[in-house]
Amino acid sequence: MKNHKINKILIANRGEIACRIIKTAHKMGIECVAVYSDADEFSQHVKLADEAFYIGPSAAKDSYLRADKIIEIAKISNASAVHPGYGFLSENATFAKECAENGIIFIGPPTSAIEAMGSKSEAKNIMSKAKVPLVNGYHGEDQTEALLQSEADKIGYPLLIKATAGGGGKGMRVVKNSNDFITALRSCKRESLSSFGDEKVLIEKYLTKPRHVELQIFADSFGSVIHLFERDCSVQRRHQKVIEEAPAPGLSVETRNKMGSVAIAAAKAIGYQGAGTVEFLYDEDGSFYFMEMNTRLQVEHPVTEMITGLDLVEWQLLVASGGALPLTQQELNISGHAFEARIYAEDPSNDFLPTTGKIDFMEVPLESQFVRVDSGIVAGDSVSIYYDPMIAKLIVWDRDRSAALARLRGALNEFHVAGLTTNIEFLHDLACHPSFSNADLDTHFLDKHGSELNSTSDEITDELLAAATLQVMLEQSQSGQQDSNDQYSPWKQKDGWRLNQDNYHQVEFIYNAIKYPVTAHFRAKNGKGHQSFLIELNDKEYLVNGFISNSNIRMNIDGKKVSISCSIEQNKLILFKNAKAWQLEIGDNSLVDTQDDTQANLTAPMPGTVISVLVNVGDEVIPEQPLIVMEAMKMEHTIRAHKKTRIKEVLYAVGDLVDDGSELISFEED
Ligand code: ADP
Numbered sequence: 001m002k003n004h005k006i007n008k009i010l011i012a013n014r015g016e017i018a019c020r021i022i023k024t025a026h027k028m029g030i031e032c033v034a035v036y037s038d039a040d041e042f043s044q045h046v047k048l049a050d051e052a053f054y055i056g057p058s059a060a061k062d063s064y065l066r067a068d069k070i071i072e073i074a075k076i077s078n079a080s081a082v083h084p085g086y087g088f089l090s091e092n093a094t095f096a097k098e099c100a101e102n103g104i105i106f107i108g109p110p111t112s113a114i115e116a117m118g119s120k121s122e123a124k125n126i127m128s129k130a131k132v133p134l135v136n137g138y139h140g141e142d143q144t145e146a147l148l149q150s151e152a153d154k155i156g157y158p159l160l161i162k163a164t165a166g167g168g169g170k171g172m173r174v175v176k177n178s179n180d181f182i183t184a185l186r187s188c189k190r191e192s193l194s195s196f197g198d199e200k201v202l203i204e205k206y207l208t209k210p211r212h213v214e215l216q217i218f219a220d221s222f223g224s225v226i227h228l229f230e231r232d233c234s235v236q237r238r239h240q241k242v243i244e245e246a247p248a249p250g251l252s253v254e255t256r257n258k259m260g261s262v263a264i265a266a267a268k269a270i271g272y273q274g275a276g277t278v279e280f281l282y283d284e285d286g287s288f289y290f291m292e293m294n295t296r297l298q299v300e301h302p303v304t305e306m307i308t309g310l311d312l313v314e315w316q317l318l319v320a321s322g323g324a325l326p327l328t329q330q331e332l333n334i335s336g337h338a339f340e341a342r343i344y345a346e347d348p349s350n351d352f353l354p355t356t357g358k359i360d361f362m363e364v365p366l367e368s369q370f371v372r373v374d375s376g377i378v379a380g381d382s383v384s385i386y387y388d389p390m391i392a393k394l395i396v397w398d399r400d401r402s403a404a405l406a407r408l409r410g411a412l413n414e415f416h417v418a419g420l421t422t423n424i425e426f427l428h429d430l431a432c433h434p435s436f437s438n439a440d441l442d443t444h445f446l447d448k449h450g451s452e453l454n455s456t457s458d459e460i461t462d463e464l465l466a467a468a469t470l471q472v473m474l475e476q477s478q479s480g481q482q483d484s485n486d487q488y489s490p491w492k493q494k495d496g497w498r499l500n501q502d503n504y505h506q507v508e509f510i511y512n513a514i515k516y517p518v519t520a521h522f523r524a525k526n527g528k529g530h531q532s533f534l535i536e537l538n539d540k541e542y543l544v545n546g547f548i549s550n551s552n553i554r555m556n557i558d559g560k561k562v563s564i565s566c567s568i569e570q571n572k573l574i575l576f577k578n579a580k581a582w583q584l585e586i587g588d589n590s591l592v593d594t595q596d597d598t599q600a601n602l603t604a605p606m607p608g609t610v611i612s613v614l615v616n617v618g619d620e621v622i623p624e625q626p627l628i629v630m631e632a633m634k635m636e637h638t639i640r641a642h643k644k645t646r647i648k649e650v651l652y653a654v655g656d657l658v659d660d661g662s663e664l665i666s667f668e669e670d
Pocket of ligand 1 (some may be wrong): 135160166167168169170204205206207208210212236239279281291292443
């Protein structure tokens, strides 16, 4: 194959994978053309690309699945190659063929390989000839009910009916006994027809405790095929992957080598080129069986990148431009352990149903050699009904599994999303589960342990309410200072020059329909200049001070330091701690400066000198009327009345030095 210089690629995809491909392409000096639908006009992949073209309405069938438009745009934009990412057109042989016919390189395997693996039954026929081990089953042409029933009875139960055109966990039925077979068959066929336009099925023995272990393979156009080790993707819900890891825990070198050579044989059997994945079911007894081959880049490819130090997209581009594989099998090594957790907009407590809406707030862990975040979404973007609701992939690496798992827990703790429900807490609970820590994995892990997750209490603690109060008070003090015409007015300033020591604010939070009234009394600043508050809530008192840095409340509560992330949007306050989120509503009656109504006396919280007394005992004063002028730190501060009242006593005269906390003026009781 001759070398094709690729200078510009079109990415026929969206979201995180489009962004991820653009990053590598740019690193290699390759220009990128994005395509976008209505829903994606302002999305990240459009911003990152060098050029972006509109392809149509939001529904995938009108945009990202429009092969004709994508090819037209590739031609208009002079892109010499198309990267299909995963999903959409990535395994569409017709699209690959049309690219070739139009002189555009399809970054993927030859059309014949896509076709060969497109049907699960055809793939099994090919693999059976290549001596690749298969689960005992039937994958023939004859699809009559009577024949399928008799084949099923021969295989034995439990068994699995699979749509041969299926994918993404759809079109599968587990059948436990012979009597249930026909009903399950009909239902599976109906689903296959409506989802994949084809009702053909295969049946195979259902393994009761298998692991999903898949081999990453790579092939070039010179006939070299290598494997880049395996990934364990056993933790699944509805046959879809939740957390993936590499290498597969406990897999012996011998099994790895065996699986690797079978995967290479499978790739060779179909003249494969580029990146591909051979999926196996790995049984308890150490035997393994070919399940299917995915002829594209997988969602979970980053765990392989983390343990090999390679960039698989870079390899895809090298192979697509006619280059040879950069390394041989012997030159590859596994280093450490990696996990990938898929952060989804979905509700684990509601059968993992996708959630949609605007992401009001998103804070991701700091990236490093240990932590990587692949995402196509930032705060302000929306998760729509049109596409997969994945928000990001969190990938972590460390020297071994337990260190990497600790990284995963830590990074999930720092992953904060507000505006819609996510699975972050669920993933964190999963990462903390003892069976997961012990790598006691199989594809039924979540069936067995799912109900033990999500079990932490979502009650709101006093500590969280205190943090919420601190956040609101500090936020207010900032906006108070900004709004004030008289920047020194102690009534407007809600920190330093609060001249009334007993001034307090009431805040009301509503959480899970329960109201939590809180009172925050101003107290002197601490040594670092952070405003202190005495916070009363739930009949207890807490002395709290702190500051906010990058959406993080750094709070000292009764001498204990805590850090809590937060997002505030109008009257919605969300607190994040340990991968958990609490959404509070700030009640309408909050932040009433209660000094007006209840405070009779005026006190100074910091030392100063009285330089002018503007009122006498018995005077009636009106709001905003100047009462006393003080000087402190070489600045004058006018202290004004804040309500209509009468002066009872003036306790200091001009020239007097005033200590903080001293009462300056007292008022008549109401
Ligand atoms: P899809 O293409 O829809 O992803 P797969 O054939 O890859 O379907 O299977 C998805 C998952 O279903 C596997 O990861 C595994 O958990 C389960 N599965 C598939 N075949 C079997 C089987 N014969 N026995 C037990 N589990 C199976």
